[in-house]
Amino acid sequence: MFKLNLRIALRNLWKNKAYTLINVGGLSIGLASCMILLLYINYEWGYDKQFKNYKDTYMVYNNQKANGGIFSVSATPGVLAEGAKAEIAGVLQATHISWSASELLSYNQHNFKKSVTYADSNFLKIFDYKVLQGNAADFLKNPNSVVLTKSMATALFGKEDPLNKTVKLAQTEYLKVEGVIEDAPKNSSIQFDYLLPWTLYEKQNSWVKTAGWGSNFCMTFLLLKDNSFFSAANTQLKGMIKRGDKDSNGEAFLHPLSKWHLYSTFENGKSVGGKIQQLQIFLLLAFCILLIACVNFMNLSTARSEKRSREVGVRKAIGSSRKSLVSQFLMESVLLALISMVFAFMLIEIALPYFNGLLGISLEIAYMEWKFWAVLILLTLFTGLIAGSYPAFYLSSFDPIKVLKGFTLPGNSSLSIRKFLVVSQFVFAVCLIICITVIYQQLNYIKNKPVGYNKNNLIEIPVQGDLKMASKFQVLKDNLLKSGYASGVSYSSLSMTGWGNNGYGVSWPGKNEKEKVLVSYRNTGYDLIKTTGMELIAGRDFSEKFADSASVLINETLAKTMGNRQPVGSVIKWDGRPVTIIGLIKDYIFESPYQKSNALLISHTPDMGSDGSAVILIKIPAEQNLSKAVDFIDDQLKIINPQYPADRHFVDENFEQKFRNEKLLGTLSNWFGGFAVFISCLGLLGLALFMAEQRKKEISIRKVLGASSVNILLLLNKDFIKLVFIANLIAFPLAYVIVSRWLSNYDFRISISVFPFAIAAVLSVLIALFTVSLQSFKVSKANPVDALKYE
Incomplete structure (x- = not known):
């Protein structure tokens, strides 16, 4: 039975090449868009999670009460790390580091100004970078030593062994290379090219040794024995700065390392989000694009329902059950999803270099990881089953006796569902157009707003x-x-x-x-x-x-x-x-x-x-x-x-x-919003094909009675314009709420005008007219004899 269904599925796909091409095109773009967005989301979600103990590692934030509010900053007193390790029972390790800065490092005639971070020896006990050369137990203890990343070592020494070589810092300090570690992962919040001892930082800045609890100049990280100590450690930490200096204005608290990148926005001393909100938007966008592609498959499949009805009638008459018919149609959709995934891979490989350049990161397909293949298979099956579910149950429900007698299929209920789906597609497309327009308006407003000085030249x-x-x-x-x-x-x-x-x-x-x-x-x-x-x-x-x-x-x-x-x-x-x-x-x-x-x-x-x-x-x-x-x-x-x-x-x-984040949001929304609109056009085309097939005899009779091609075009387009109008009515208030919430994050922001809504309305109507007219024009030029010769 499986082989028979497979042969029937392949024959149907080959026989209807135009429909197959449209379906494969829509699903391929939908799957490729979804996969690229998921790769980016996975990359961002993986920030600071490469370390063995990341779940038990916390960054210390500092709440400062000032100017009538609370400011949460990552700057902490230098003495906090040692104090936390000594006073809080649940702390396994504590470290403090400087912010990364660019310093010149030289070896012979090789001079490189690269990023350096000063840290104490506990830093590499919490952040377990892979050690390539040297004894990790000795790293960052000697004030005249340096630990290089692999890339920095190669730049300075080429193929020479860097261990125990002497390099020069800022043309003043001579340092011995004690070790080489792997480069910091790209999706790590701490970036550096080489590490220097904290004792050298104290030597260069004499005030660091005497800085007390009121001086916030470094970042502090704590590694707990396990997360069961979190509440007690956080409670003890809150009063530590005040206990050290009663006149200081700070209250420390723990923030998980895994949330440092994504949850970096604080209000009144509490985390309220950050880049995670952008990722949520992209996750929603990814699955909406995929869902739109699935809806197109439904529309195009049911548009061909009359041609498939006799096949269903014959198969039921010779004994096929509804269950076997559903299986066949689902197999067709899964097979189509598999073919689309192959083309989606090609699109991903072509598009990834562009998006990597745009994002400034290195997204790649992890072919050797089982998790990737598991997600891929599940995504393909999900797409095939969702896309094929409605056509399978709809087509398999036909009464064989009525179908074989040549009745006209009652398409009202299915047509209503398809209209609902097309309206949903355009609601999403109109919302995207409005949001993209507002993003660009806000970005241009901020970029062109006077900055208070002349930054040109x-x-x-x-x-x-x-x-x-x-x-x-x-x-x-x-x-x-x-x-x-x-x-x-x-x-x-x-x-x-x-x-x-x-x-x-x-x-x-x-x-x-x-x-x-x-x-x-x-x-x-x-x-x-x-x-x-x-x-x-x-x-x-x-x-x-x-x-x-x-x-x-x-x-x-x-x-x-x-x-x-x-x-x-x-x-x-x-x-x-x-x-x-x-x-x-x-x-x-x-x-x-x-x-x-x-x-x-x-x-x-x-x-x-x-x-x-x-x-x-x-x-x-x-x-x-x-x-x-x-x-x-x-x-x-x-x-x-x-x-x-x-x-x-x-x-x-x-x-x-x-403006990098906002420009990135605008560019990605622009690209994938465009894909969503394009796929929506395919859905509209599917409905146009269906309605043209349902009304071909009516159109032929109208032409025989003297209706012109223009009359036919107006007749067919009128119904679709109504759908687009309904979609706009639903999308406008929804988009207004979305952009209002997004703009509320900025002190300087544009007022929401009629312009984005007018742009969305005009574009949606023009897109609908163009898409439908392609099919309507073909129908209006058809010979009425072909449709009426059997009447």
Whole structure:
């Protein structure tokens, strides 16, 4: 019986090549889209889960009460790790690490500026990276040692054995290579090219050793003996910072390592989601696209019901049971799903390089893993059974006597179901069009919103090597200004788009001393406003004409917080030191472009900083040739700082990186939304084929009585426009709720206008008209004699 059903299925698929092609095309695109999205979801879901003890590993977050709310940050006191290990019984291991920064590592003539993380020896006990060379027990204990990743070792030494070789850090520290480990997984939140001991970090930054419970400057991780200790450990941890320093403003809590990447958004001290919401959208999109493809199969299968009815009648007349007929039709759909999966694989292999480039990751098909094949088989069977279920039960229900007498099939009930399915498809398609339009509107609004300074032709160069010397910086500044390739040169303790450097040390007359106000701060040089194009509302910039060591600039937000509309000339205190406000600047975006600016204080300092975060700012005049200006800047850097590569970035490029998630959401939604709309068109085509077949005699009679092709087109299209109109009515309020909730995550957001809904309505009608008219035109041109010759 199986072989017979298989032969019948293959014969039917071959006989009806056009329908088979449409079905295979729709299912292939649906399966390929679903698989790519599932690969991406699996990649994101696997973040930070490569380590043996990830389920028992927690990151310590720090709740800070300030500015009338609670801020949850990953910055913690350096003494917290040791304190937690000593005081909390359930802690097996504790470690603290620095944030990754780029430092120059050299061997002979090989110089590479790569990402480094400072960590103590417990770090590799919690995060069990595979050790390729060296004794893991000795790693990160010697202050003049380094642990390289495989890629870094290859870059520095090629085929040489790296163990016990001496490398040079930032042209100042000599380090011995003690080990080589595997590269950090791409889907790991901690990324580095080499590891350095925490003791070296303390040596380079003397303040680290004396930093107390009120200084938050590193990340802390705890490994519990098992999860049964979680509640007790979390309770003990909450009061630890206060016990260490009663004046500190922090409350620590545990956040699972496995949720670090996906659940990174906090409100009032509690996790409320994050990237997991984006993954939920993509998961829904994946299965909706697949479901739409299945619906198309149903529509196209039942559209051919009259042609298959005689086959069903004959098979029932000679003794076939309904069960065997259902089995046959389900076999056809599963066989079609298997064929579609083969083509889907081809589409995936073609599309993956593009999506990997788009996402900046390395998605790949794990052919050697049984889990992949299990999911694939289940997905194929699910697709085949869902797609074939309705046609199987519908076609197998025909009465053989009535069918063989040549009756007209009563299609009303099935037609109603198909209309419902097509409406559902278009509800989904219209919602997608609206959501995609709103995403692009929001992204363009934020990108084009004034940032408070002129980021065009503004270059940042890290303060490194000889550039840390004030004399070298002055030489660079003089040379650039004299050349005309720069109209302004200054420096800042942080990048224009960077985050960090904040505290509670700012006070002013009338301030409630019990109130904690978090203020960000930057240290800068002269000509900051001239170089960056910031808007000075009142007062002046830092100038060599004045003694500005005790002078500060503040932004509008800090002035409003102080309740002082005219703050210029006021004296406030910063960490107990009196400073005078000499200028008020307009708020500018320096952290998140989606949220309101934080209170900001800017001071002048002759010290550009030595922690690797300081940058030199260079403004290239608009009239200058950009390429020549950049080449001149590179040449000057090579002359003044020959040991380091010319490392420069345009601020607008850095600013673009802040929109990566939203751009990714928009691009993926655009692509897969387009696939969903295309597959919906195939569903509409299926219904058009069915209705044309059901009404071919009616159409022929109308043509005999004088109806024109235009009349026939209007007659057939009218019914479909009604369906699209109903789909729009359902989709509009649904889409409004979705985009409203999405936009509520942003302080700066667009107002929802009529435009996205109008675009969706017009596009859905045009798509429907085009799709249906392809079939309607063919029917309107058919010879009525062919349909009426047996009457």
